[in-house]
Amino acid sequence: MPGTLIPDEAWDLLVDWLPSNEDPERPQVTLSTVDSFGDPDARTVLLTSFDEKGFYFNTDGASRKAADIAAHPAVAITVLWPGFTHQVVIRGTAAPAPPAHVAAAYAARSPYLKQLAWLNTHEFAALPRDERVAQWAAFEEAHAGVFEQPESWVGYLVTPTRLTFWSSNGDTASQRVEFSLAADGGSWSRRLLAG
16 A cells, blocks of 8 residues: 555655664664553564565564564564664554565675574474583584574564654654554654653
């Protein structure tokens, strides 16, 4: 739906505030979800990339966050970047990202994160530390540091319905700029809020 694209002014702020998608340093963001019982949860993930359609992140398809999204696709992402000078809170709906994006995101991950995608399981976490260290090293050696994308690796696109921008200000009270998508998805409104 054309109306769901990020409005120009909000897009300009995102481009100014966040690192480009080509920057290898990805922001750590807080992803908030609601589980099948209606209880909230939150955890830190990497913001893989963003474009005019929304915000992408990747994870293990067997994770609790993936189960939460399957139950309730409404999510929120909180970005503090850099440090505590700018904050963007994104409220929207998560849906599976296109396979090409998922593959590109995995290819861009560090060798450590690629291996983590294979071994970050509850069974592995339950092992004593010395066994985890040994199995990690053995897995790395067996694959010569080259890790294909596991089937469990998934990605999500969060299409925003609300974007709230906050920036610190040492000279006066801080202020938020909020963009909200109309219920019919046709247009965005903008308002200023107390910080």
